[in-house]
Amino acid sequence: MKMEEGLTMKLLIVGSGGREHAIAQSAAKSPKVDKIYCAPGNAGIGQIAECVPIGAMEFDKLASFAKEQAIDFTIIGMDDPLVGGIVDVFESQGLRVFGPRKNAAILEGSKAFSKDLMKKYHIPTAAYETFDDPAKALAYLETAKMPIVLKADGLALGKGVLICSTLEEAKAGVKEIMEDKKFGSAGNHMVVEEFMTGREVSVLSFVDGKTIKIMSSAQDHKRAQDGDQGLNTGGMGTFSPSPFYTQEVDEFCQKYIYQPTVDAMAAEGRPFTGIIFFGLMLTEEGPKVLEYNARFGDPEAQVVLPRMKNDMIEVMEACVDGRLSEVDLQFEDNAAVCVVLASEGYPVAYEKNFPIRGLERFEAEEGYYCFHAGTAKKDGEIVTNGGRVLGVTAKGADLKEARANAYQATEWVQFDNKYMRHDIGKAIDEA
Numbered sequence: 001m002k003m004e005e006g007l008t009m010k011l012l013i014v015g016s017g018g019r020e021h022a023i024a025q026s027a028a029k030s031p032k033v034d035k036i037y038c039a040p041g042n043a044g045i046g047q048i049a050e051c052v053p054i055g056a057m058e059f060d061k062l063a064s065f066a067k068e069q070a071i072d073f074t075i076i077g078m079d080d081p082l083v084g085g086i087v088d089v090f091e092s093q094g095l096r097v098f099g100p101r102k103n104a105a106i107l108e109g110s111k112a113f114s115k116d117l118m119k120k121y122h123i124p125t126a127a128y129e130t131f132d133d134p135a136k137a138l139a140y141l142e143t144a145k146m147p148i149v150l151k152a153d154g155l156a157l158g159k160g161v162l163i164c165s166t167l168e169e170a171k172a173g174v175k176e177i178m179e180d181k182k183f184g185s186a187g188n189h190m191v192v193e194e195f196m197t198g199r200e201v202s203v204l205s206f207v208d209g210k211t212i213k214i215m216s217s218a219q220d221h222k223r224a225q226d227g228d229q230g231l232n233t234g235g236m237g238t239f240s241p242s243p244f245y246t247q248e249v250d251e252f253c254q255k256y257i258y259q260p261t262v263d264a265m266a267a268e269g270r271p272f273t274g275i276i277f278f279g280l281m282l283t284e285e286g287p288k289v290l291e292y293n294a295r296f297g298d299p300e301a302q303v304v305l306p307r308m309k310n311d312m313i314e315v316m317e318a319c320v321d322g323r324l325s326e327v328d329l330q331f332e333d334n335a336a337v338c339v340v341l342a343s344e345g346y347p348v349a350y351e352k353n354f355p356i357r358g359l360e361r362f363e364a365e366e367g368y369y370c371f372h373a374g375t376a377k378k379d380g381e382i383v384t385n386g387g388r389v390l391g392v393t394a395k396g397a398d399l400k401e402a403r404a405n406a407y408q409a410t411e412w413v414q415f416d417n418k419y420m421r422h423d424i425g426k427a428i429d430e431a
């Protein structure tokens with residue numbers, strides 16, 4: 001027990017993936033934190049936190065737990081509870097919580113909202129139209145330029161985006177989203193968007209309602225197979241920083257994207273406190289916003305947080321207290337790469353419950369991390385329990401060294417049906 005005054009914080013983290021493992025690991029480094037709970041957590045998080053079997057959408061149960069355990073601070077890792085209003089429930093019960101309220105989490109929860117916001121406040125993004133009537137969407141597509149992008153309005157596990165190269169595909173897409181409701185009620189409204197080309201960069205930021213501080217950039221690899229082939233996934237690997245995120249790009253985004261977004265939310269009466277994740281496309285006409293998320297990226301958090309020099313809890317408290325302007329956010333001058341070890345067949349169908357061996361090696365190696373995503377404990381053994389199983393992460397002096405280290409570390413762990421991409425960070429060679 002850390003008995004000094006102020007150093008006895010009890011923390012609750014809501015979520016169960018690799019991102020929440022990375023958040024828990026950063027929290028555990030904070031000298032202020034004495035005890036961490038995670039709901040529902042996973043087997044890896046269970047090594048540094050006490051996992052509590054309450055689901056992330058069980059707001060009342062979570063708030064009751066936080067009161068019973070006298071939790072000082074709660075961090076919401078996932079999008080669904082944020083969009084559903086978990087922060088409002090906690091705040092209404094006098095609990096300190098890090099994340100946007102429901103009226104601000106809509107920045108991620110509705111693509112139509114975020115597109116309209118960008119249009120109103122002149123924040124660069126792809127040209128678009130929104131529809132709630134499939135017949136009107138179809139009529140619009142008849143005259144639109146291909147390829148074109150269709151997006152279900154609401155949350156769809158990152159999968160509600162269809163890139164259509166022909167009119168026939170686009171028509172079939174409207175049917176899938178709006179009529180067959182492939183992404184559920186997320187498809188009641190749809191955004192039809194101009195197709196953009198360029199490099200993608202993920203930029204995470206801390207926001208306190210007024211001030212925004214940008215973290216080191218990252219790049220995700222969303223497709224399941226090497227060479228960006230196969231289906232879209234939650235993310236197969238990341239690197240940080242992105243060599244394509246130059247000072248010039250940063251200056252543009254600071255001026256036209258980051259602060260304008262925070263100011264726009266405040267002007268709309270929806271002040272945003274928490275993490276804004278900017279999904280950017282670096283187009284020939286300059287950086288444009290692909291999407292906003294209202295939480296850390298997964299697996300972006302796995303490469304960004306281990307490089308952060310600040311005490312993450314102090315930064316989050318500064319956001320909640322509206323004094324982020326006092327924080328000097330600093331990152332190590334190195335690089336990190338995360339390679340996701342998945343179950344063969346992800347994101348469609350895969351088997352679970354295979355024992356995982358070799359995890360102990362990570363405890364002994366400085367600068368290497370094995371973040372658990374889909375794991376569980378069964379008969380005292382850690383087994384696979386999801387599509388994305390582990391996020392093997394390594395630091396290095398530069399991106400190439402970090403990549404070599406991360407791929408070497410993927411060999412340390414073994415489980416049946418282990419699958420990974422072999423080209424995470426290949427773009428580094430083109431920088």
Ligand code: AMP
Pocket residue numbers: 126149158159161163193194195196197200222279290291
């Ligand atoms: P989103 O969920 O909006 O980030 O979309 C998922 C992925 O679809 C993005 O990471 C991009 O690779 C791609 N995408 C989304 N919108 C566009 C667009 N307007 N043009 C080209 N690609 C896009």
Ligand code: GLY
Pocket residue numbers: 158220234235293296297298299300
């Ligand atoms: N890695 C992308 C996301 O978290 O949405």
